[in-house]
Amino acid sequence: MSAASRCKRSAPDIDVVVLEQTSDVSYSACGMPYNLGDSARSMEELVVRRAEVFREKQKIDLRLGHCVNVIHRENKTVTGRMSSGDDFELHYDVLLIATGARPIILDIPGADLPGVLPLKSLDDGRRMKSYIADRKVRSALIIGTGYIGLEMAEALYELGIRTEMAELLPRLLPWMPEGMAQVVKGELESKGIRLRLGVDVKKIDRQGEQLKVSFSEGDAATVDMVIMSVGVQPNSELAEAAGLELGPGRAVAVDRYLRTTDPEIYAGGDCADAFNVITGERVWVPLALRANRAGWAIADNVSGRQVELPGIVGTGVFKVLDLEVARTGLSVEEAGRSGFEPVENYIETRSRAHAHPGNQKVHINMIGDAKTGKLLGAQMVAKEGVAHRINSVAVALHAGMTVSEFGQCDMAYAPPFSPVWDPLLTAGIQLLKKLP
Numbered sequence: 053m054s055a056a057s058r059c060k061r062s063a064p065d066i067d068v069v070v071l072e073q074t075s076d077v078s079y080s081a082c083g084m085p086y087n088l089g090d091s092a093r094s095m096e097e098l099v100v101r102r103a104e105v106f107r108e109k110q111k112i113d114l115r116l117g118h119c120v121n122v123i124h125r126e127n128k129t130v131t132g133r134m135s136s137g138d139d140f141e142l143h144y145d146v147l148l149i150a151t152g153a154r155p156i157i158l159d160i161p162g163a164d165l166p167g168v169l170p171l172k173s174l175d176d177g178r179r180m181k182s183y184i185a186d187r188k189v190r191s192a193l194i195i196g197t198g199y200i201g202l203e204m205a206e207a208l209y210e211l212g213i214r215t216e217m218a219e220l221l222p223r224l225l226p227w228m229p230e231g232m233a234q235v236v237k238g239e240l241e242s243k244g245i246r247l248r249l250g251v252d253v254k255k256i257d258r259q260g261e262q263l264k265v266s267f268s269e270g271d272a273a274t275v276d277m278v279i280m281s282v283g284v285q286p287n288s289e290l291a292e293a294a295g296l297e298l299g300p301g302r303a304v305a306v307d308r309y310l311r312t313t314d315p316e317i318y319a320g321g322d323c324a325d326a327f328n329v330i331t332g333e334r335v336w337v338p339l340a341l342r343a344n345r346a347g348w349a350i351a352d353n354v355s356g357r358q359v360e361l362p363g364i365v366g367t368g369v370f371k372v373l374d375l376e377v378a379r380t381g382l383s384v385e386e387a388g389r390s391g392f393e394p395v396e397n398y399i400e401t402r403s404r405a406h407a408h409p410g411n412q413k414v415h416i417n418m419i420g421d422a423k424t425g426k427l428l429g430a431q432m433v434a435k436e437g438v439a440h441r442i443n444s445v446a447v448a449l450h451a452g453m454t455v456s457e458f459g460q461c462d463m464a465y466a467p468p469f470s471p472v473w474d475p476l477l478t479a480g481i482q483l484l485k486k487l488p
């Protein structure tokens with residue numbers, strides 16, 4: 053919808069048709085965990101713009117309940133089926149594939165039982181909200197400890213639901229140092245959330261009104277609801293069947309103009325890949341800003357302005373109970389895999405000036421390249437001062453700064469917000485000591 057809206061704004065004469073298989077458009081998926089954590093809020097609050105507004109005010113031909121099944125590149129048409137059961141066919145001059153991603157559902161017995169719920173679409177959110185309220189859910193198991201799983205742990209805690217999390221890996225957040233991940237683990241456990249790390253979920257059985265989740269070790273958890281949160285995969289099958297190239301994670305491969313391997317077909321959002329600015333490699337990082345930005349760039353390119361996107365550095369932030377957790381750039385393992393000679397340095401510093409009330413511990417891991425001195429990435433955890441601070445590292449990565457240059461940046465100081473030397477400057481200066 054970002055692409056459609058911008059296209060109509062800059063080139064009103066272009067006929068823009070949007071085909072959407074569901075009856076929802078333009079809502080904040082990112083707000084769903086917070087909405088679910090507050091039983092007084094309606095899911096409908098997350099709708100940003102209603103279909104009628106797109107149609108009436110923006111003159112976009114938005115057709116809901118239209119699922120595209122095939123792209124016919126040879127005659128530039130798409131065919132599909134409407135929710136009424138009727139088939140449709142539509143010609144295009146230029147096509148945008150913006151089919152997003154879908155939740156991965158583990159291939160285990162019982163994954164389809166009522167009460168085993170993913171969280172991706174607004175309908176998933178509605179379903180989960182009703183399930184929690186109607187069944188008076190008192191206990192839940194979250195499978196997966198990615199950012200959506202962790203945000204849901206907070207939501208369930210807010211609702212007073214006894215929560216457990218099961219994770220296949222032996223630790224949380226493998227892209228950050230073990231010590232930092234322990235801080236996140238400690239926060240979850242301090243709020244009574246039980247973590248089962250290094251366990252494989254084998255099956256889910258109905259047990260009366262509840263669900264019994266069995267793990268590889270023979271252990272089991274009996275809960276009222278299971279949240280399936282083991283990641284997403286791109287909806288790239290339409291593109292693949294049409295012979296378009298796929299990239300990492302099987303996302304649709306696009307160039308810096310967001311064109312697929314067919315110059316008349318663009319792809320953007322969670323279904324498409326991007327270039328990593330630091331490595332120049334293709335990556336698949338399905339997040340909201342890139343999706344919106346890709347939509348704008350595609351609209352500009354279609355309406356005659358040439359827009360090239362440099363790419364992403366992989367910046368992300370999320371909240372886990374009282375903690376802010378963020379990352380940007382490469383982890384030390386990713387940097388090693390991309391041919392750098394990564395050096396990392398993990399520090400603990402403070403969020404405010406010495407002795408200023410409310411001072412909190414800030415954990416920062418910063419990574420630089422021993423060969424070039426370049427800054428490669430950072431991860432941060434703290435009760436405050438992480439969410440926006442990480443953006444300055446992201447900007448430095450886009451600018452290709454060295455760790456030394458980053459350490460020389462003029463950053464703001466006042467006692468309630470930071471020590472004289474901002475925590476990131478301290479991290480940079482300490483990392484510099486480790487670099488040759």
Ligand SMILES: Cc1cc2nc3c(=O)[nH]c(=O)nc-3n(C[C@H](O)[C@H](O)[C@H](O)COP(=O)(O)OP(=O)(O)OC[C@H]3O[C@@H](n4cnc5c(N)ncnc54)[C@H](O)[C@@H]3O)c2cc1C
Nearest residue numbers: 071072073081082119120151152172321322338339340343
């Ligand atoms: C719970 C949750 C929390 C999140 N939190 C954050 C966050 O804090 N920060 C962040 O950056 N990102 C977050 N995200 C990710 C963010 O929501 C996505 O990156 C963004 O929504 C992607 O937009 P999109 O348009 O590519 O895909 P979508 O919003 O998924 O839209 C794709 C649309 O295509 C439709 N479609 C698919 N196939 C077809 C077909 N064949 N025919 C017709 N229609 C089709 C789908 O029905 C869907 O409506 C979160 C996601 C979730 C689920």
